[in-house]
Amino acid sequence: MLRQLVYRSRATQKMSEQDIDKIVDDSVPFNKANNITGLLLFDGEFFFQVLEGEGETVHGLFEHIKSDPRHTNVVKVVDSACAQREFGKWHLRTLILNPDNQCYWLPQDLTVRRDSRVFSLLNSFATGRWRSCVSAEDKASVNCIIATSAITLAPYPASQIQFAFQPIVDTRIGGISSYEALLRNQDGTYPELILAGLPEQQRYEFDLNSKAIAITQGAKLLQPGQSLSVNLLPGAITQNKQVVDQLLRYLKEGGLRPEQLILEITESEMVKESDAFFAVIESIRATGIRLSLDDFGAGYAGLSLLADLMPDKIKLDRAITNGIHESGPRQAILHSVFEFANATGSHLIVEGVESFEEWLWLNNTGVRKFQGFLFARPQLNGTQAIHFNARALINQLQD
Numbered sequence: 001m002l003r004q005l006v007y008r009s010r011a012t013q014k015m016s017e018q019d020i021d022k023i024v025d026d027s028v029p030f031n032k033a034n035n036i037t038g039l040l041l042f043d044g045e046f047f048f049q050v051l052e053g054e055g056e057t058v059h060g061l062f063e064h065i066k067s068d069p070r071h072t073n074v075v076k077v078v079d080s081a082c083a084q085r086e087f088g089k090w091h092l093r094t095l096i097l098n099p100d101n102q103c104y105w106l107p108q109d110l111t112v113r114r115d116s117r118v119f120s121l122l123n124s125f126a127t128g129r130w131r132s133c134v135s136a137e138d139k140a141s142v143n144c145i146i147a148t149s150a151i152t153l154a155p156y157p158a159s160q161i162q163f164a165f166q167p168i169v170d171t172r173i174g175g176i177s178s179y180e181a182l183l184r185n186q187d188g189t190y191p192e193l194i195l196a197g198l199p200e201q202q203r204y205e206f207d208l209n210s211k212a213i214a215i216t217q218g219a220k221l222l223q224p225g226q227s228l229s230v231n232l233l234p235g236a237i238t239q240n241k242q243v244v245d246q247l248l249r250y251l252k253e254g255g256l257r258p259e260q261l262i263l264e265i266t267e268s269e270m271v272k273e274s275d276a277f278f279a280v281i282e283s284i285r286a287t288g289i290r291l292s293l294d295d296f297g298a299g300y301a302g303l304s305l306l307a308d309l310m311p312d313k314i315k316l317d318r319a320i321t322n323g324i325h326e327s328g329p330r331q332a333i334l335h336s337v338f339e340f341a342n343a344t345g346s347h348l349i350v351e352g353v354e355s356f357e358e359w360l361w362l363n364n365t366g367v368r369k370f371q372g373f374l375f376a377r378p379q380l381n382g383t384q385a386i387h388f389n390a391r392a393l394i395n396q397l398q399d
C-alpha cells in the first residue's frame with residue numbers, strides 16, 4: 001500500500017547548499033531503486049521531508065533517517081496510507097527556503113494539489129509557527145531537582161479496600177503539589193471488578209463512601225500547601241444527594257480544609273451535562289473544593305464540557321503524552337490545550353510521563369505540573385521517594 005510520511009527536524013550543524021546537494025546525491029540512488037519519491041525542504045535551520053512509497057520501505061528509510069547525526073528533534077507529522085503520490089516525478093526534490101522569507105512559493109515545476117495536506121504543511125512550515133524543539137541552549141539551561149522521601153502508612157483498619165498514592169510534581173516549586181489517591185485491593189492491585197461489577201446506584205455510593213478512606217489516609221501525607229486529589233465518577237457526584245455534606249465530613253475528620261481537596265471527574269462514563277449536574281458542581285465549588293477534568297483527550301468529555309465546567313485543573317491523558325517528543329499531532333494538541341488552560345486560568349497537569357525525553361519537551365514548552373512513572377509510581381498506603389535530577393539525566397542523553 002502506498003504510504004506518505006512527513007517529518008520535521010532540526011539541523012545539528014550549519015548546512016550549505018552543497019551539504020544539501022550531498023544529501024540528495026546520497027539519497028537518490030536508494031530512492032530510485034526502492035521507488036521512493038518525495039521532497040526535502042531546508043530553511044537554514046529546520047528540515048521538512050516528505051517520503052512516499054511502499055509502507056515497509058518508507059518506515060525502514062525513516063528509521064535510518066532518524067539516526068542520521070546531521071539532525072535532531074525528529075518529529076513525525078504524518079504517517080498514513082495515500083491514494084496517489086504528490087511528488088511522483090521526484091526521487092528527492094529539494095527546496096531551500098530563505099529564512100527571512102515568511103511567504104511560501106512553489107517553483108512552477110512542482111505541482112502539489114492545493115487542497116492536499118502536504119500543501120498546507122508546506123505553508124505552515126514556511127511560517128515557522130510549529131517550531132518547538134529542545135535546542136542545545138535549552139538543554140544547557142534546564143535545571144530541576146526534585147528529591148523527596150518515601151512515606152509509609154499503616155493500612156486503613158478493617159477494610160478490604162485501600163488506596164495507593166501517586167505524587168503530582170510541580171517543577172516551579174521543585175516539589176510535590178498534590179497526591180492522587182487511587183483505589184486498590186489489599187494486595188495493591190487495582191480492583192477492576194469493584195466499580196465495574198456493582199449495579200449503578202451502589203457503584204456511585206461505593207465510590208463516594210470509599211473517599212472516607214482516601215481522605216483519611218491522604219491527609220496523613222499532606223504537607224502545608226499540598227492538596228489531595230480523589231477520583232469520582234460523575235454519577236457519584238450527581239446521584240448522591242449527600243455528596244457535599246459527606247465530603248465535608250470526611251475532610252473535617254481528616255483535618256483538611258476544603259481548599260485542600262480536588263475532585264477528579266473521571267471521563268470513564270459520559271458526563272450528563274444537565275442543570276442538575278452543574279447545580280451540584282456549583283454547590284461543591286461554594287465549599288472551596290476544587291475540580292479537575294481527568295483523562296482529558298481520551299474519554300468522553302468534549303470541548304463543551306471543558307468550556308462549561310471550567311475546571312481548576314486539566315489532566316491531559318497519557319495517550320497524548322506517550323511519545324510526545326516525536327509526534328507532531330500530539331505536540332499540536334498539547335499546544336492548544338495548554339493555550340486553553342492559560343487563557344482560562346486552569347492549571348495543566350500532564351499525566352503518564354514515563355520518559356525523560358517526554359518531560360524535556362513538555363518542560364521546554366512551559367508545562368510545570370507532571371504525574372507519571374518518571375517521578376514516582378503509585379504506592380499502596382504511602383508514597384515513593386522521588387529522585388529526579390534533570391541535569392544528571394541530560395548528561396546521560398546522547399544526542
Ligand code: C2E
Nearest residue numbers: 182183190207231232233266352353354371372373374378
Ligand atoms: P486515573 O485517574 O487517570 O489515574 C492515573 C492512572 O494512571 C493510575 O492507574 C496510575 O497508576 C496510572 N499511571 C500513573 N502514571 C503513569 C505512567 O507514567 N504510565 C502509565 N502507564 N500509567 C501511569 P490505576 O491506579 O490503575 O487507575 C486507573 C483508573 O481507575 C484511574 O485513572 C481512575 O480513572 C480510576 N480510579 C482509581 N481510583 C478510583 C476511585 O477511587 N474512584 C473512581 N471513580 N475511579 C478510580
Ligand code: MN
Nearest residue numbers: 180231264294
Ligand atoms: Mn485521576
Ligand code: MN
Nearest residue numbers: 294295315351
Ligand atoms: Mn487520569
